[in-house]
Amino acid sequence: MDVEELSSISFRQFVAPATAMVRPLLLKPQWMNGLSERLLVSHYENNYGGALRRLNAIRARLAALDWERTPMFEINGLKREELLAAGSVILHEVYFDSLGGHGDNPPSGLAEPPAGLAQALERDFGSITAWRAEFTTMAKALASGSGWAILAWSERLGRLVNQWAADHAHGLPGATPILALDMYEHAYHLDFGAKGAAYVNQVMANLNWERIAARYRLAIGEGADEHKLFLPFGAPAQEEARISAEELKARLDDDDDRRPVLLDLCLPRDLPRRTDMLAGASMHAPAALPRWVEGLPRDRPIAVYCICGFQVSGTAVTELRRRGYEARALVGGITAWHAIGGATVPLDTSTYEDVP
Numbered sequence: 563m564d565v566e567e568l569s570s571i572s573f574r575q576f577v578a579p580a581t582a583m584v585r586p587l588l589l590k591p592q593w594m595n596g597l598s599e600r601l602l603v604s605h606y607e608n609n610y611g612g613a614l615r616r617l618n619a620i621r622a623r624l625a626a627l628d629w630e631r632t633p634m635f636e637i638n639g640l641k642r643e644e645l646l647a648a649g650s651v652i653l654h655e656v657y658f659d660s661l662g663g664h665g666d667n668p669p670s671g672l673a674e675p676p677a678g679l680a681q682a683l684e685r686d687f688g689s690i691t692a693w694r695a696e697f698t699t700m701a702k703a704l705a706s707g708s709g710w711a712i713l714a715w716s717e718r719l720g721r722l723v724n725q726w727a728a729d730h731a732h733g734l735p736g737a738t739p740i741l742a743l744d745m746y747e748h749a750y751h752l753d754f755g756a757k758g759a760a761y762v763n764q765v766m767a768n769l770n771w772e773r774i775a776a777r778y779r780l781a782i783g784e785g786a787d788e789h790k791l792f793l794p795f796g797a798p799a800q801e802e803a804r805i806s807a808e809e810l811k812a813r814l815d816d817d818d819d820r821r822p823v824l825l826d827l828c829l830p831r832d833l834p835r836r837t838d839m840l841a842g843a844s845m846h847a848p849a850a851l852p853r854w855v856e857g858l859p860r861d862r863p864i865a866v867y868c869i870c871g872f873q874v875s876g877t878a879v880t881e882l883r884r885r886g887y888e889a890r891a892l893v894g895g896i897t898a899w900h901a902i903g904g905a906t907v908p909l910d911t912s913t914y915e916d917v918p
């Protein structure tokens with residue numbers, strides 16, 4: 563299964579067919595190695611999310627277009643912007659997927675490519691050190707402008723290539739990105755100012771080689787069971803126990819008795835990271851589940867969310883379903899909700915329990 567299909571396989575019926583659906587963050591933004599949560603979440607919600615929303619808006623415009631009567635300049639403009647937005651969405655997803663630690667562990671900065679990808683890098687660049695030198699120098703050369711440094715698999719050339727890209731639409735035809743390093747200033751200025759080279763070094767200390775290698779196996783047609791690596795850590799394994807941001811938005815827009823009850827779960831230590839919530843949600847401490855669970859309806863669907871959709875909502879949904887509630891965890895949490903442009907209200911902690 564292609565990586566891009568993973569977040570969009572079963573909820574298609576709730577959104578327009580051409581809708582590009584949000585992919586959740588797989589990295590834990592508060593526990594990265596020298597890249598701040600503020601930088602990563604802003605980048606994900608505003609720049610990746612912005613490209614996604616722009617792509618969907620352009621597609622909606624194109625779907626309604628009268629192709630025979632629309633002026634050429636308008637078609638050129640829309641198709642150019644569609645290509646740029648689609649490239650931005652895809653490359654940002656490769657970028658964010660390529661970062662992060664394993665499970666609950668932050669990146670150590672010491673991870674190396676697994677054997678299969680390591681051998682391919684040695685085959686095509688002489689050594690991993692030589693590949694790294696070329697890739698990072700190419701990225702740093704983009705720092706004074708903007709663009710992407712991409713490691714891609716080219717079927718035609720029969721090798722991995724380090725591909726330079728001046729913008730989101732610049733790609734080697736037919737090549738599949740394995741790793742993408744965002745060199746637009748928005749990717750680093752909050753943490754690094756104008757120091758693009760320092761940012762490149764820090765990204766290299768945050769790579770998740772397990773997922774990068776999985777992309778490589780998929781690209782060369784040797785992938786099997788890779789989809790597990792692209793699920794947020796701690797999210798429920800069963801698809802029916804998860805709900806996408808797009809489906810939740812569609813269901814909340816429905817004004818019927820199947821409208822989900824919203825549950826906002828947050829660890830006490832994470833409260834300072836929160837400023838807003840979904841309208842109508844009630845906020846609770848996960849550890850106080852025995853106190854709040856009885857107040858939940860048994861005849862309504864329940865959508866549970868946390869910050870990024872890792873184990874806080876995942877564990878609670880597993881427990882609620884064990885108790886017979888129709889609960890589902892929001893994939894990507896409120897962070898993915900922000901990325902699709904979902905509305906929120908200021909945080910209300912009046913229902914939050916005191917837990918020791």
Ligand SMILES: [Fe+2]
Binds near residue numbers: 605744746748749
């Ligand atoms: Fe970006």
